[in-house]
Amino acid sequence: MALVISQAPKLDLEGTRWLEIDPGVKIKIGSAGNPKFKSHHALIQRHQAIVDSRYGVGTDGFDPVNAEIPDIESMDDMLVDLVCKHIILDWKGVEEAEHPGVDTPYTQERGKLLIVQRPDVYFTALQVASDIATRAEERAKETAKKPSKPTAGGETGRARRTRKPAGSESVLKA
Structure with missing residues (x-):
């Protein structure tokens, strides 16, 4: 008989995780x-x-040669911007070619350059970001299932009926 022990990834503190994409190079994923x-x-x-809808994509009227289409920002560019703004939050071990040996700070624009050079980073970042969100949802569900801890106060239950102070009773007149 063989035993298999799987170890879950470390908890994602503050909804982020550092991921090593190359030896000595890490990116912080949200x-x-x-x-x-x-x-x-x-x-x-x-x-x-x-x-x-405007250009009839998916219909017989769609014409990919339409001159206006190249002027529209591509979905790919918008999604890369999205990942570089909200998913990739920081990095360590990334240098600019002009300044070897000096870590360069993360910016959204530099993140886009990284993805142009390494498209796999985009997909990896999305996968890890999704995993972080899923694990956070699972933890929230587990927490919601746990009963509340008892307190030092009195037991909870049905409240007693209270009396109205004198003179507060309303009288209905017909």
């Missing part, structure tokens, strides 16, 4: 459950639905 991320993502989806 949760896909972040309300700002979710709101921005929904905005992008609404934008894309309007564009699709």
Whole structure:
């Protein structure tokens, strides 16, 4: 008989996780459950639905040669911006070619450059962000199932009927 012991990843403190993408290079990933991320993502989806509707994407009237289409920001660019703004929050061990040996601070623009060079970072960041959000939801459900701890106060239960102070009774007149 063999035993298999699986070890869950370490808890994601503050809804973030550091992930090593290369030896000595780490990126800090935030949760896909972040309300700002979710709101921005929904905005992008609404934008894309309007564009699709305007140009008849998915219908017989769609013409991919339409001259206006290239002028519209691509969905890919918007999603990369979204990830660089709300999902990838920081990094360690990233240097600029002009300044070797000196860590460069994370910015959204530099995050986009990283994704251009390493597209796998985009997909990895989304996967980890989704995992963080899922684990947070699971922890919340587990916490909700636990009974409340007893307190030093009196027992809870049905309240006693209270009396109204004298003179507070209303009299109905017909």
